[in-house]
Amino acid sequence: MDHARARLNMVANQLRPNRIEDPRLLDAMRDVPRERFVPKLLRGVAYADEDLPLPGGAYLIEPLALARLIEAARIRPHEVVLVLGCATGYAGAVLARLAATVILIQPDQAAVERIETLLEELAVDNVVVLANDDPSAGHPSQAPFDVILLVGAVDAVPPALWDQLGEGGRLVAVIDGGRVGKGTVFTRMHGVVGRQVAFDAQIPRLPGLKAREEFGF
DSSP states (O other): OOHHHHHHHHIIIIIGGGTOOOHHHHHHHHHSOGGGGSOGGGGGGTTSSSOEEOGGGOEEOOHHHHHHHHHHHTOOTTOEEEEESOSSSHHHHHHTTTSSEEEEEESSHHHHHHHHHHHHHTTOOSEEEEEOSOGGGOOGGGOOEEEEEEEEEESSOOGGGGGGEEEEEEEEEEEOOSSSEEEEEEEEETTEEEEEEEEEEOOOBOTTOOOGGGOOO
16 A cells, blocks of 8 residues: 555545645644554554544544644644643654654553654654553643643543643643534633634543543533
8 A cells, every 4th residue: 555645645635625724734644654553454544534443442533633633732833742642652743743842641651662662763752652541640740731632532621631731721622522522622821721612523532531520620
């Protein structure tokens, strides 16, 4: 399979027709080899317009949903991004083209080592991969963050993340409140967090989060 051609087709046929317009994001998704982030048996469908189930119950979410989350975050080149729920490292590799530093939280050390090896092979040197079996805790020791991105649907944003969002920072997540999830941008301004629904999305749940009743906004 010609994966380079598949990347071009993904941008031309999935992203651009659905109004993904950020040229830096389009370039990143055109360049990052998505097929490297899935098992060999799935590489032939790596660019399909659907969520790909992975071993262990994780998913690589569809390209358009990821592009919408990232574009809604309005990431600038000097910013630091915290990513939760990216099981493969793909979102981190894309974000590495847009931000100064990306911190990617993984549930176990084996996943950390696998992703670090792959990112090194791809010459991605501004992504830090850390192990934490509780993604709802975020990474407070490196806060505040300019952007926090949840690559998976949640009932509500884990409360610990609000204190890790810097002034002017954006947290982007798909809030799954019923039949259709809502891609939502939360922005902290003058100590107050506002919210705006940016798009509809149906993506797999973010794994490893604690019970619903522990969350709130």
